[in-house]
Amino acid sequence: MTKLSAMKCEACQVGAPQVTDDELASLVSMIPDWAVVVRDGVMQLERVFKFKNFKLAMVFTNQLAELAETDFHHPGILTEWGKVTVTWWSHSVNGLHKNDFIMAAKTDELLLN
Numbered sequence: 462m463t464k465l466s467a468m469k470c471e472a473c474q475v476g477a478p479q480v481t482d483d484e485l486a487s488l489v490s491m492i493p494d495w496a497v498v499v500r501d502g503v504m505q506l507e508r509v510f511k512f513k514n515f516k517l518a519m520v521f522t523n524q525l526a527e528l529a530e531t532d533f534h535h536p537g538i539l540t541e542w543g544k545v546t547v548t549w550w551s552h553s554v555n556g557l558h559k560n561d562f563i564m565a566a567k568t569d570e571l572l573l574n
């Protein structure tokens with residue numbers, strides 16, 4: 462099976478289906494460092510990345526911005542001194558789409574740079 466980070470996001474149409482419960486269980490197991498959270502009724506993926514200082518947090522933030530623009534799928538980002546909270550969900554489906562799991566896996570790979 463192709464690993465998530467090697468997959469390409471599909472163009473996400475308004476009204477496209479959210480992941481099913483079975484898909485959710487399977488996909489979540491592939492990104493063990495991420496939590497599933499529900500905010501304002503919207504299911505999202507969230508992970509906090511820790512850094513030594515604000516400058517390194519910003520470097521990661523900018524790498525993530527590049528990734529989002531390349532794949533044209535964008536996260537929520539909270540950048541603070543020493544940490545960056547990244548949240549993925551699909552606005553078009555108002556919840557989780559496979560694209561969000563692909564992008565979470567690609568986010569993790571930014572740490573390998």
Ligand SMILES: C[C@H](O)[C@H](O)[C@H]1CNC2=NC(N)=NC(=O)C2=N1
Nearest residue numbers: 473533534535536550551552553
């Ligand atoms: C117009 C719409 O915002 C665009 O098609 C893209 C941009 N980036 C996106 N990012 C995310 N997370 N969800 C979307 O539905 C989405 N849509």
